[in-house]
Amino acid sequence: MSLRPGVLPAAAATAFALTMVFGIALLVRSQTQGDLGKYTVGNKKSGYVYATPQTRAMQDDDFQNPGFLWIDKGKALWNSVDGGAGKSCASCHNAAEISMKGVGASYPKYDAKAGHVIDIEQRIGMERERMGAAPWAWESEQLLAMTAYLKLQSRGMPVDVSSDGPAHGAWQQGKTFYETRRGQLDMACAQCHVQNNNRKLRTETLSQGQTNGFPTYRLSWQTLGSVQRRFRECNEQIRAEPLPYGSPQYVALELYLASTGNGLPVEAPSVRK
Amino acid sequence: MPTTAKKGDIIDIKTLISHPMVSGQAKDAAGKIIPRDIINTFTCTFNGKQVFAMKLEPAISANPFISFPVKMTQDGTFDFQWVDDNGQVYKDSAKVTVT
Numbered sequence: 531m532s533l534r535p536g537v538l539p540a541a542a543a544t545a546f547a548l549t550m551v552f553g554i555a556l557l558v559r560s561q562t563q564g565d566l567g568k569y570t571v572g573n574k575k576s577g578y579v580y581a582t583p584q585t586r587a588m589q590d591d592d593f594q595n596p597g598f599l600w601i602d603k604g605k606a607l608w609n610s611v612d613g614g615a616g617k618s619c620a621s622c623h624n625a626a627e628i629s630m631k632g633v634g635a636s637y638p639k640y641d642a643k644a645g646h647v648i649d650i651e652q653r654i655g656m657e658r659e660r661m662g663a664a665p666w667a668w669e670s671e672q673l674l675a676m677t678a679y680l681k682l683q684s685r686g687m688p689v690d691v692s693s694d695g696p697a698h699g700a701w702q703q704g705k706t707f708y709e710t711r712r713g714q715l716d717m718a719c720a721q722c723h724v725q726n727n728n729r730k731l732r733t734e735t736l737s738q739g740q741t742n743g744f745p746t747y748r749l750s751w752q753t754l755g756s757v758q759r760r761f762r763e764c765n766e767q768i769r770a771e772p773l774p775y776g777s778p779q780y781v782a783l784e785l786y787l788a789s790t791g792n793g794l795p796v797e798a799p800s801v802r803k
Numbered sequence: 804m805p806t807t808a809k810k811g812d813i814i815d816i817k818t819l820i821s822h823p824m825v826s827g828q829a830k831d832a833a834g835k836i837i838p839r840d841i842i843n844t845f846t847c848t849f850n851g852k853q854v855f856a857m858k859l860e861p862a863i864s865a866n867p868f869i870s871f872p873v874k875m876t877q878d879g880t881f882d883f884q885w886v887d888d889n890g891q892v893y894k895d896s897a898k899v900t901v902t
Contacts, residue, residue: 554883554897555817591817596866599821752824752865 555593571688571793577746577802580728580737585749589801597678597747597799600671600754604679607672614662619676626683634681635689635796638785640696647700649781650677651756668775674754678745681798689742689796691788700778704786707779713770719783734803740791741784743800754799757784807900808875816847816855817870820885820893826861842887845869850879875901 569576578586588594608626611618623629637650644656654676655665666673693701708719722731723739730736744757751759758780762772773780808814820842827839839861847855855871873881878900885893 553819554881554895555819593817593819594868594870596819596821596868599819599866749864 553593568795569797574740574791574794575738576740576742576791576794576797577737578743578797578800580735581802585801585803589797595747595799595801597745597754597801600675600678600745600799601682603671603675604677604682607676608679612661612663613658615660617661619657626679630680630683632684632687634684634798635687636691638697638700638781638788639692640700642696646778647697647781647785649758649776649784650680651758652776652781654680669756669759674745674756677756678754678799681745681796684796685798686795688793689788689791691785691792693785693789697785700782700785701789703779704782704784707783708786713765713768715768715770717768719764738790739787740794741787742791742794743797743802745798746800746802748802750803757787806898807902810876810901811874813872813874814899815870815872816881817868818845818847818883818895819866819868821866822885822887824861824863824865824867828861838888840888842867842885844884844886846884847871848882848884849873850877851882854881875899877901 566579569578578589581589588596592598605626608619611621619626634650637653638647640646641648641653641656644652648656651668651673654673658665666676691697711718711721719739722736727736727738741757744760745754746760747754756775758775761780761783762775765772822842823840824842825837825840827836827841829837831837841861841863842859845855845857845859845867846853854873857869859867878898880896880898882896883894887893
């Protein structure tokens with residue numbers, strides 16, 4: 531029952547930062563009630579479970595969820611021709627709703643052509659190169675929009691990444707990263723998110739650090755952000771030097787984290803504090 | 804678009820606009836203040852008559868979501884208008900039929 535007029539002008543991809551998108555929904559009053567059961571699988575809990583009811587309500591309503599501003603952009607990008615080959619994503623893949631269903635749930639994964647594990651952002655970059663177009667920069671509006679749009683096609687489907695076979699090396703590297711103390715505070719990811727999850731860190735409840743909701747609209751960022759942005763933020767919080775976007779260690783960490791959340795539903799674009 | 808309501812129904816109108824809402828407090832890398840750029844007013848008229856208006860302040864976060872209830876008694880068109888500090892005006896409208 532919501533209206534989101536496609537008012538995104540046929541703007542050049544680079545003009546996004548200045549482009550305004552807006553919409554209006556008229557709804558007969560209804561209450562949104564989050565279904566927590568869906569977001570708990572065994573002892574795995576999505577960040578949704580730790581969020582406040584107000585934040586959950588924001589996520590549950592596709593209109594109110596600001597992440598959908600990026601979804602609209604992603605859909606426009608999917609259909610827009612770019613690069614030397616004169617093709618759009620849709621030229622080869624047709625409707626994303628069909629061809630990309632489930633794809634977002636399986637990344638990061640081993641890519642034979644690249645010869646190592648890649649995440650979905652890198653996959654989009656590779657596809658852009660095949661189109662004869664320059665890959666989008668990490669955390670650019672376009673890359674976030676496309677990542678969110680692709681992940682949306684797997685919404686509700688269980689995360690299903692492979693930690694075996696050729697991906698196992700990266701998975702092991704990610705696990706080691708997760709458990710290694712670093713930074714001036716000498717802390718490992720696992721100390722907060724495994725040993726102390728569901729306990730308070732100052733005023734915040736520590737979550738399991740599941741990644742099924744990324745890219746996520748964080749109210750503190752006031753924008754959509756990738757999981758690697760969150761890694762960098764976490765590293766800064768323990769006074770460790772953040773690694774560059776797309777570094778193999780972060781991709782490995784992404785894979786390890788995704789594997790710990792195998793079975794949780796893909797939630798992108800989620801809303802978190 | 805969903806366009807109908809029963810006479811006397813209270814409907815929720817929800818609006819969302821993408822806007823950076825620069826507060827004017829932040830400084831850029833060179834230490835210069837980034838000039839304020841927020842949506843400062845939002846108005847909604849129904850058949851030309853104002854039914855809702857709002858003055859926005861710098862503390863309001865990016866991509867403002869505004870929602871308010873309206874009791875429907877007759878058919879008509881809602882016109883929405885957002886104005887920002889640069890004088891840019893963003894408009895949209897929606898029709899509702901009362902059954």
